[in-house]
Amino acid sequence: MINLQELTKDYGTVVAVNKLNLSVSAGEIYGFIGPNGAGKTTTIRMMGGILAPTSGKIIIGGLDMAQKPAEAKKLIGFIPDRPFLYEKLTGMEFLQFSADLYNVKRDTFLEKAQKLLQQFDLLDWADELVEAYSHGMKQRLIIASALLHDPQILIIDEPMVGLDPSAVRLVKDILKELAAHQTTVFISTHTLSIAEDLCHRIGLIHKGTLSAQGTLDELKHIANLGEAGLEEVFLTIIKENTFI
Amino acid sequence: MNNTFLLLRPRLISAINSMRPRNGKHNWPRFFMYGSLGFVFWTGTFIIFYRVLFYFQSIQDFGNILAMKLISMLIIIFFTLLLFSNIINCLSHLYLSQDLPLLHSLPVSSENIFSSRWIISTFDSSWMIVAFSFPVFLSYGLIYKTGFSFYLTFPVTIVFMCLITSALSSILVLFGAKILPAGRIRTIIIVLGVFMTLLLILVLRLIRPEQLVNPDSFASVVLYLNSMQTPDSPLLPTTWITDIIKASLNGEIKNCLFNIALTGTCAFMLIFISNMIARLIYFDGFSKSQTTSKRLFAPVKYKGYNWESLLSFLPRESKAFAVREIRTFFRDSAQWPQLFLIIALIGIYLYNFSVLPLDNLPIKAVYLQNLFSFLNIGLAAFVLTAIVARFVFPSVSREGEAFWIVQAAPVSLKKFLWIKFFLYYVPLIILVEFLVVVSNLLLRVSPFMMFLSTITLFCLVPAVVGMAVGLGAVYADFKSENPAQAATSFGGLLFMVLCFCLISTVVILEAGPVYSIFMADLRGQGISLLQLTWSVISFVFAFLLCLLAIFYPIYLGEKKLRIR
Numbered sequence: 001m002i003n004l005q006e007l008t009k010d011y012g013t014v015v016a017v018n019k020l021n022l023s024v025s026a027g028e029i030y031g032f033i034g035p036n037g038a039g040k041t042t043t044i045r046m047m048g049g050i051l052a053p054t055s056g057k058i059i060i061g062g063l064d065m066a067q068k069p070a071e072a073k074k075l076i077g078f079i080p081d082r083p084f085l086y087e088k089l090t091g092m093e094f095l096q097f098s099a100d101l102y103n104v105k106r107d108t109f110l111e112k113a114q115k116l117l118q119q120f121d122l123l124d125w126a127d128e129l130v131e132a133y134s135h136g137m138k139q140r141l142i143i144a145s146a147l148l149h150d151p152q153i154l155i156i157d158e159p160m161v162g163l164d165p166s167a168v169r170l171v172k173d174i175l176k177e178l179a180a181h182q183t184t185v186f187i188s189t190h191t192l193s194i195a196e197d198l199c200h201r202i203g204l205i206h207k208g209t210l211s212a213q214g215t216l217d218e219l220k221h222i223a224n225l226g227e228a229g230l231e232e233v234f235l236t237i238i239k240e241n242t243f244i
Numbered sequence: 245m246n247n248t249f250l251l252l253r254p255r256l257i258s259a260i261n262s263m264r265p266r267n268g269k270h271n272w273p274r275f276f277m278y279g280s281l282g283f284v285f286w287t288g289t290f291i292i293f294y295r296v297l298f299y300f301q302s303i304q305d306f307g308n309i310l311a312m313k314l315i316s317m318l319i320i321i322f323f324t325l326l327l328f329s330n331i332i333n334c335l336s337h338l339y340l341s342q343d344l345p346l347l348h349s350l351p352v353s354s355e356n357i358f359s360s361r362w363i364i365s366t367f368d369s370s371w372m373i374v375a376f377s378f379p380v381f382l383s384y385g386l387i388y389k390t391g392f393s394f395y396l397t398f399p400v401t402i403v404f405m406c407l408i409t410s411a412l413s414s415i416l417v418l419f420g421a422k423i424l425p426a427g428r429i430r431t432i433i434i435v436l437g438v439f440m441t442l443l444l445i446l447v448l449r450l451i452r453p454e455q456l457v458n459p460d461s462f463a464s465v466v467l468y469l470n471s472m473q474t475p476d477s478p479l480l481p482t483t484w485i486t487d488i489i490k491a492s493l494n495g496e497i498k499n500c501l502f503n504i505a506l507t508g509t510c511a512f513m514l515i516f517i518s519n520m521i522a523r524l525i526y527f528d529g530f531s532k533s534q535t536t537s538k539r540l541f542a543p544v545k546y547k548g549y550n551w552e553s554l555l556s557f558l559p560r561e562s563k564a565f566a567v568r569e570i571r572t573f574f575r576d577s578a579q580w581p582q583l584f585l586i587i588a589l590i591g592i593y594l595y596n597f598s599v600l601p602l603d604n605l606p607i608k609a610v611y612l613q614n615l616f617s618f619l620n621i622g623l624a625a626f627v628l629t630a631i632v633a634r635f636v637f638p639s640v641s642r643e644g645e646a647f648w649i650v651q652a653a654p655v656s657l658k659k660f661l662w663i664k665f666f667l668y669y670v671p672l673i674i675l676v677e678f679l680v681v682v683s684n685l686l687l688r689v690s691p692f693m694m695f696l697s698t699i700t701l702f703c704l705v706p707a708v709v710g711m712a713v714g715l716g717a718v719y720a721d722f723k724s725e726n727p728a729q730a731a732t733s734f735g736g737l738l739f740m741v742l743c744f745c746l747i748s749t750v751v752i753l754e755a756g757p758v759y760s761i762f763m764a765d766l767r768g769q770g771i772s773l774l775q776l777t778w779s780v781i782s783f784v785f786a787f788l789l790c791l792l793a794i795f796y797p798i799y800l801g802e803k804k805l806r807i808r
């Protein structure tokens with residue numbers, strides 16, 4: 001469903017992403033981990049069609065992001081790392097806005113929106129302006145709006161920052177269920193425990209290049225570690241890379 | 245005190261950093277633009293004041309009275325402007341800036357935060373007015389052939405005036421924040437906007453500029469102005485400031501020094517008082533301002549029907565954008581004062597046409613009416629440019645950090661920009677055509693002029709709006725804390741200069757043909773073939789220019805947003 005070919009982003013000052021090749025198939029949850037400044041957000045913004053790559057290709061559900069951006073974006077639910085929203089709209093108005101943009105069926109919209117707001121514990125806040133929401137509430141609203149149009153692909157940048165434990169559990173459950181129904185999930189995270197018990201496959205990005213990729217067991221093998229957690233694997237691979 | 249200056253450092257350092265070339269792009273076009281615009285305004289002010297004062301000197305009895313009257317009026321205007329801009333700047337620097345929570349978490353007293361912010365706010369609100377008071381007073385100095393001391397006293401006086409107004413406004417704002425209910429602090433801006441609008445209307449009603457056109461009443465206007473010489477209250481700082489300037493123009497050293505001392509002590513006393521008040525209530529007010537207010541209009545429970553259903557004829561995406569834009573616009577109370585001002589501006593605009601003494605003008609009326617009508621095209625277009633610069637140009641920047649929503653949405657940037665274009669184009673074309681038709685009716689112009697005005701503006705409005713949307717996208721600043729200020733940024737100024745060029749070019753292109761057609765009409769002759777071809781070529785050229793101004797900037801804007 002997702003296919004990145006030789007994806008490169010050069011900011012002029014740094015090459016944030018360097019010839020990245022990666023593919024994720026339908027129904028898979030792909031975890032994207034790496035230290036701060038590794039290029040995760042840059043990659044994700046390019047996949048969401050928010051940033052133009054310097055070179056390389058992004059294929060989303062068979063559609064080239066550079067050729068058919070509007071069609072490709074229709075397939076995506078995008079959740080950025082920082083929850084910037086229209087402060088002067090209410091939660092419900094925002095959902096209505098994104099439903100209109102993604103062409104959600106009108107007759108099912110209200111029911112669906114209310115169900116999502118209920119799920120994310122925002123129903124009482126539906127008619128309040130977003131500027132009065134807390135950081136976590138904004139993030140929950142964004143996740144709700146990304147799920148509104150039943151995307152085939154979810155692209156998520158560090159979703160758990162600012163969420164409370166119950167919301168983290170909720171998001172994990174939702175993602176697992178969506179993946180079971182053939183939704184592709186691409187998720188970048190710092191929280192290794194989440195990557196460990198959520199993701200089918202994990203990619204480790206460091207200084208803009210993919211250092212290692214595979215299931216948890218495969219990664220342990222690569223790092224030559226027997227019974228270690230992802231944290232050990234992460235630190236080992238990063239360290240080896242810096243020595244090279 | 246040390247802490248106060250320490251807190252000023254980030255501001256200084258960012259100012260220096262912003263001069264550094266970014267990503268290899270140099271800043272010289274920016275400097276050139278600001279420099280030349282500043283120079284034009286500066287010399288323009290100087291020349292106008294010098295000419296006016298020179299003219300006053302030549303009027304025997306009234307000249308000096310008028311010059312002195314002008315001084316006291318100027319001082320009052322400067323004082324009021326300083327007061328307003330200080331209130332707005334104080335409000336944002338003390339209560340609304342985004343870095344304030346960080347500042348308040350630092351181990352410094354709230355008094356230190358107050359003083360550092362106060363210094364920045366004073367500087368921000370005064371530098372422009374100070375800069376433009378220089379040519380005014382320079383021309384006074386030259387005309388009155390004052391000694392060197394005048395050039396010393398007046399900068400000191402201006403600085404004192406800035407300090408007084410800024411201390412006064414900070415006291416006002418401090419109390420406002422303390423008294424107003426939580427989250428309501430922005431209402432100060434709205435109240436201020438209404439107040440300013442009323443003041444503007446009042447002043448224009450009192451001055452009655454149309455009277456100066458009429459030679460019969462000119463002398464009586466001067467007499468009238470003179471009779472207004474009510475002795476100014478000796479308790480007001482403006483009186484002292486006026487007295488300083490007058491005394492030093494006339495070389496009365498003692499009087500001058502006395503008033504300088506008076507103004508200076510007043511300034512420092514007010515600064516001291518404002519610091520004391522800040523120590524007591526600044527933090528209270530700040531923590532209150534952190535609350536989001538209840539809406540002024542209670543939220544409407546979600547319903548299937550609303551005013552939005554009026555827009556149902558639009559395609560779904562366009563309607564979504566339109567509804568969002570209208571909602572966010574009107575819910576942002578920072579926009580309201582500007583709206584009041586525009587309504588006042590339009591009222592005054594039409595009012596001025598209605599009071600023009602068309603019947604007792606010395607020049608032949610038909611000619612003048614149609615000349616006015618022709619110039620009115622340009623005037624209406626400039627009013628339009630001012631409105632557009634304030635509301636349409638910043639509209640892409642207003643998306644702010646939430647722009648990712650549009651970027652991630654399955655809508656092309658081209659469509660996004662065109663939706664914005666039509667959203668502003670429709671109300672503006674109605675407004676401008678209304679203005680022109682009504683003012684032409686008031687002028688009782690010929691049908692040809694009526695036709696020409698409506699057609700020309702029908703082409704100019706989309707051109708100006710298109711340039712605003714396009715250049716607004718090219719120079720979009722999504723990180724700006726106050727996108728409304730985009731109008732005075734580099735891109736905003738460039739937009740205004742380009743609009744000025746476009747409008748002048750179109751008007752000049754039309755002037756020749758219109759004159760010949762009009763004169764031929766007056767003489768009852770037809771126009772020659774040569775004149776006809778010339779006219780057609782001019783009009784077609786003007787039309788093509790407008791088309792270019794609609795499409796090319798939007799194309800550029802889309803390209804710029806895409807590679808961002």
Ligand SMILES: Nc1ncnc2c1ncn2[C@@H]1O[C@H](COP(=O)(O)OP(=O)(O)O)[C@@H](O)[C@H]1O
Pocket residue numbers: 011013014015016034035036037038039040041042043
């Ligand atoms: N707008 C930008 N301009 C220039 N450099 C940037 C920009 N955004 C990110 N970078 C640089 O790109 C690199 C990758 O950043 P990012 O993708 O945000 O990392 P991550 O999300 O993995 O922490 C960093 O070195 C960062 O400094």
Ligand SMILES: [Mg+2]
Pocket residue numbers: 040041081158
């Ligand atoms: Mg990141």
